Amino acid sequence: MHTYSTDNDKRPTVYGLLGLVAYLLVLGIGWATSLLASGLPAITGGTVSWGLAFAALSAAFIRFGWKTPIARWTGASRVPDFSGEWEGYIKTTYGGQIDDESLHESNDPEAEMQRVAASLYIDQTWRKISVHLSTADSESDSTGATVLTKEGRWPSLTYQYENEPDVDSEDSMMAHDGTADLSLKRDGEQDVLEGFYYTGPGRENYGEMYFERQS
Template sequence: MLNHEYALLGGVNRAFIGRYIGAAASIISGVIVFLLLSLVDLASTFGMAVNLPPTALSLVGAGVVFSVLYMLFDKFVWRWSLATKWLKVADLSGEWTCNGKTLSESGEVRYEWSADVTICQTWDKIRVRLKTSQSGSNSIAAALLYDEAEGYRLLYNYRNDPRADQPELRSHVGCANVLFDKNLLVGSGEYFNGHGRPTFGRMEFTRKTLAAVEKV
């Protein structure tokens, strides 16, 4: 299953980021080309024959510089603490534990379950992988909402597929709504299944780093 795009709600518009990176790429490319040409002129004054082919200049063109800057931003820069505060986006990537409760129509607990959750996330894409002893699910669409009062809310749709040795279970689709605290250490929310398993309940997420600390 591949990572997929996700919507950002309440944060900085992605289009603005592209414009900022584009402007920075133009400036950086111009500076590099100016320095290279200046070095060629300097070499010429000392009688040194220096040949600067157009191919070399194309390697530092604005398009190439933009690609490099955007790759760095997508993979690393947006995760920096100052960047996440400005962008108003949560870095949820990492390993989580999930404790869930499936509820009845009257709100009583039908049964409890636990899962390991892996969230893969870059600036552009995300995937929520939840795995229990009986089945596993992957997100297929998602949105991340910044809530100034409460924290960050992750909304995602997923597809769940049971293991081959679980014939009583059926593949199904569902949706989840999880609110993470501002420190991004715990989260809680609800899930709703349908089209194969009409169940619903609650989930509690805890970062594995925090869980490990609590056990010590």
């Protein structure tokens, strides 16, 4: 996983609040321990040090707490949760021969761009993210990302990736770098990621992307 930037970064404020909560937690544990076992050594009040309490609270918030309702309500975190498995397709301008097995079930052979079935797996915490995309012919992994939450537009995930074709793919397939820009939307009860991608020199194609969250 790698870090990502965002236009709604509350990290300094949240770390300060976690530090305060950790301090109060240590005081509370020390007070409760002294009441329950007044005969124990003086270190009972510091059984849980501030550093340990802060580390535990930070780890819990980074992994899980940032996407809880209370974090949203307080404004501690407004970063969208992109994590999970997504299934969909890529509409590509790639001019090579695409195997029938690689095409999405909704593909239109008469269309200018062909729909290639694709899977997206996103692992995300409050500070880091990784995006893995796979098709029948290649796989790609993100190398950097930006999350935007500005009002007036859909939350978006823009990431840079490195793509590696399968060893048995056709000769015209080659390793390349690219960029994808995806918006998180709701279609009824369904979470949808849709947007576009474009590749760098040596590949120079582009296309549309559409995914629905499975989990």
